[in-house]
Amino acid sequence: MTWETVIGLETHVELATKTKIFCGCTTAFGGAPNTHCCPVCTGMPGTLPVLNRKVLEFAVKAGLALNCEITRYTKFDRKNYFYPDLPKAYQISQLYLPICRNGAVDIGGGKTIRIHELHMEEDAGKLVHDPWIDQTRADYNRCGVPLIEIVTEPDFRTAEEVIAYLEKLKETLQYLGVSDCKMQEGSLRCDVNLSIRPMGSDTMGTRTEMKNLNSFKAVSRAIAYEARRQAERIEEGKRVIQETRRWDENKDASFAMRSKENAQDYRYFPEPDIPPIELSEEWLQSLKDDLPELAEEKRARYQSQYGLPPYDCQMITSDKALADFFEALVDLGTAPKQASNWIMGEVLAVLSARALEAKDMPLSPKTLAKLIAMVQAGRLNRNTAVKVFEAIFDADADPEAYAAAHGLEQVRDTALVESVVDAVLADNPKSVEDYRSGKQKAFGFLVGQVMRQLKGQGDPKAVNEILRSRLS
Amino acid sequence: MTVTPEIVDYISELSRLSLEPEEKASMTAQLEQIVGYMDVLTQLDTAAVEPLSHVFPLKNVLREDVVVPSRERAELLANAPVPDQEAFLVPRTVD
Ligand SMILES: [Zn+2]
Numbered sequence: 001m002t003w004e005t006v007i008g009l010e011t012h013v014e015l016a017t018k019t020k021i022f023c024g025c026t027t028a029f030g031g032a033p034n035t036h037c038c039p040v041c042t043g044m045p046g047t048l049p050v051l052n053r054k055v056l057e058f059a060v061k062a063g064l065a066l067n068c069e070i071t072r073y074t075k076f077d078r079k080n081y082f083y084p085d086l087p088k089a090y091q092i093s094q095l096y097l098p099i100c101r102n103g104a105v106d107i108g109g110g111k112t113i114r115i116h117e118l119h120m121e122e123d124a125g126k127l128v129h130d131p132w133i134d135q136t137r138a139d140y141n142r143c144g145v146p147l148i149e150i151v152t153e154p155d156f157r158t159a160e161e162v163i164a165y166l167e168k169l170k171e172t173l174q175y176l177g178v179s180d181c182k183m184q185e186g187s188l189r190c191d192v193n194l195s196i197r198p199m200g201s202d203t204m205g206t207r208t209e210m211k212n213l214n215s216f217k218a219v220s221r222a223i224a225y226e227a228r229r230q231a232e233r234i235e236e237g238k239r240v241i242q243e244t245r246r247w248d249e250n251k252d253a254s255f256a257m258r259s260k261e262n263a264q265d266y267r268y269f270p271e272p273d274i275p276p277i278e279l280s281e282e283w284l285q286s287l288k289d290d291l292p293e294l295a296e297e298k299r300a301r302y303q304s305q306y307g308l309p310p311y312d313c314q315m316i317t318s319d320k321a322l323a324d325f326f327e328a329l330v331d332l333g334t335a336p337k338q339a340s341n342w343i344m345g346e347v348l349a350v351l352s353a354r355a356l357e358a359k360d361m362p363l364s365p366k367t368l369a370k371l372i373a374m375v376q377a378g379r380l381n382r383n384t385a386v387k388v389f390e391a392i393f394d395a396d397a398d399p400e401a402y403a404a405a406h407g408l409e410q411v412r413d414t415a416l417v418e419s420v421v422d423a424v425l426a427d428n429p430k431s432v433e434d435y436r437s438g439k440q441k442a443f444g445f446l447v448g449q450v451m452r453q454l455k456g457q458g459d460p461k462a463v464n465e466i467l468r469s470r471l472s
Numbered sequence: 473m474t475v476t477p478e479i480v481d482y483i484s485e486l487s488r489l490s491l492e493p494e495e496k497a498s499m500t501a502q503l504e505q506i507v508g509y510m511d512v513l514t515q516l517d518t519a520a521v522e523p524l525s526h527v528f529p530l531k532n533v534l535r536e537d538v539v540v541p542s543r544e545r546a547e548l549l550a551n552a553p554v555p556d557q558e559a560f561l562v563p564r565t566v567d
Contacts, residue, residue: 017537024540033558038543044551054537075525082488084562127565137559265486270525275533 001235002199005227006207007162007192008154011169012147013179014123014187015058021122021146022049022092022274029185033139041144043087049273051076055146056099056277058178059120060287062148063100065172065294066115072279074099076120076271084138085124093149094119095268105152105172107164114153123147148178154193154204159223163216166190171295175320183215192223195240196230205230206240210254212247222247225254298323306336315344321358322347328365334372342372346389354394363393371399378459379409410459414466417450417458421466424449435471443467473511475504 020027023040040047063070077095103115125143129136150169156162170181170188181188195207210226213219230240245254293301299313308316317323322343329339347368351358371389374380380388380403392402403409424446425432434442446467451458480500484491491499549555554562 019537019539024535024538025542026539032545034545034548034560036542037545037548038540039548042548050533050535052537053534056534080486082486084560084565087560127562129564133561134564135554135561136563136565137556138562139559265482267486272526275526275528275530278531 001231003196003227003231004199004201005157005194005196005223006154006204007156007194007223008207009150009152009156009162009165009190009192011150011166011188011190012123013062013150013169013173013181015055015146015148016177016179017052017054017058017146019052020144021052021055021120022144025144027145031141033137034141036141037143042140043089049092051274051277052146055120057287058146058176059099059118059148060279060284061176061291062150062173062178063103063118064288064291065176066100066103066105066118066150066169068100068103068115068118070279070284071097071099071101072284073097073276074279075276076274077268078271079121079266079268081266083124084136085127085143087125087138087140087143091122091124092271092274093121096270105165105168107161107168109164111161111164113155113161113165116151116153118148118150121147121149154195159220162192162219162223166216166219171318175292175294177292177320186214189214190219192219192226194223194226194230196227196234206242208240208242209244210247211244211257214249218247218249221252222254225252229254295320295323302326302336306330308336308340312337312340312344315348316340319358321361325358325361325365329369329372332365332369334369335376338372338376342368342389346386350390350393362396363389364396367392367396367399374399374403374409379403381410381457381460384408384410384456407455408457410457414462417454417462418466420450420453420458421463421470424453425470432471443471473507475500475507479503 078090079093080090098117098119100118105113123145125140173179192210195205197205295317302308302313375385431442
């Protein structure tokens with residue numbers, strides 16, 4: 001039997017607001033336990049949550065970028081469950097009138113994934129079990145951090161499609177500035193709903209939900225594992241049980257969660273503490289006007305406006321901070337292809353060596369533009385410029401001052417180069433003879449000698465020319 | 473509406489409450505009374521009434537995204553039944 005895998009995704013994304021969704025506590029990552037908390041986010045009785053305007057605006061922007069319909073009259077609902085990661089014993093979420101619906105994401109290869117809905121909700125706290133006292137510690141620093149949950153239709157058929165979607169989602173949300181989408185810090189996490197059916201069938205099989213997928217690799221492996229597990233069960237004559245499963249990265253396998261954790265009866269009802277939201281036409285329009293140029297639009301523009309190869313466009317737009325850096329260089333007068341070469345070469349190499357993200361790059365576009373201009377003007381040769389780049393990167397130091405202080409500028413005094421060439425030729429009659437008798441290697445040796453005399457600061461092109469004219 | 477012992481079992485499971493048999497019996501009777509009290513509402517004809525989710529005619533109550541200092545941790549933990557120096561303690565819930 002050939003099976004077809006059918007997958008739907010629920011993705012939770014932490015929004016990059018400064019404060020929590022319903023109180024003014026900071027959303028900064030980390031912090032000692034329960035130090036980013038107040039009576040609202042620890043669920044004290046009698047407190048009143050008030051919605052953060054930014055959360056609403058970020059959710060609408062995300063919805064617009066994912067081609068959703070925006071709900072003009074939206075409300076929050078109470079999702080009840082008793083578990084100590086939520087001290088109120090309920091989560092404020094949206095069920096009946098989610099902020100965005102019916103979107104679509106183009107993941108390439110002619111495939112579109114439909115978005116069922118996108119809604120706002122609050123994150124839960126962190127529970128850590130302490131085996132010494134056999135009790136669980138609750139830390140509510142993350143409790144109340146704003147999330148959007150993006151639910152797709154079951155439109156995926158392969159793990160590759162899921163990854164392509166997640167990459168597109170991450171890119172879009174990062175460009176919008178609504179989330180940093182750091183999977184390792186949990187700011188993008190997804191649950192995979194998966195079922196299988198005989199190829200060609202149009203009925204749905206029983207699905208399972210997999211949680212705890214913290215990397216793209218975990219998502220792919222969990223999908224492969226679960227599709228195989230379900231096929232084996234059916235082929236053995238067993239049924240697939242509808243259940244929630246937890247992916248264990250270390251064991252490379254998923255396990256059914258205990259049935260108590262499975263009990264799902266959230267008894268939703270309208271959240272009385274948060275009045276409804278009405279989005280006016282003007283408000284919606286101002287959010288639309290505020291949408292930045294997204295990666296795909298940038299790629300197209302870099303190709304048409306700057307004539308950059310598709311590969312360069314892809315690399316540079318892979319991270320919004322890199323694209324911003326590139327555009328700043330071009331605005332400062334750097335030739336687009338030069339800018340792109342430096343970014344894809346030296347910049348990415350140094351960032352990776354320093355384990356830095358592009359957005360945290362200490363070097364300013366102004367400094368790199370100046371350095372590239374020095375190369376273009378023949379004041380530094382490319383190899384020396386790379387050394388200068390590495391030296392000034394961390395302090396964003398002035399390349400001109402650095403080159404002057406270290407005597408790195410190229411010798412542009414032709415008379416000086418000529419005198420050095422003449423001296424080298426006089427000192428190496430054997431090599432001159434070798435070259436004249438046809439040994440090309442001897443030429444390289446002579447260039448090397450000249451450059452050495454010039455302490456590496458000769459312009460290789462000028463040295464070559466002078467040497468050749470002397471030898472001809 | 474009749475509140476059966478099964479309904480009480482189910483609700484206590486959702487609420488993470490374990491009830492002794494005699495508690496269960498009294499709870500069943502009490503819940504029956506409470507729910508019965510609300511039953512009077514079913515006598516109203518609400519066919520032409522819009523569902524109401526908020527009593528006050530408020531909308532768009534929003535705050536700006538500005539950080540305000542969080543509360544002193546000791547103060548937050550003061551009313552917890554079982555805290556330690558830095559956290560709320562609860563019975564084992566995770567493995
Ligand atoms: Zn708070």
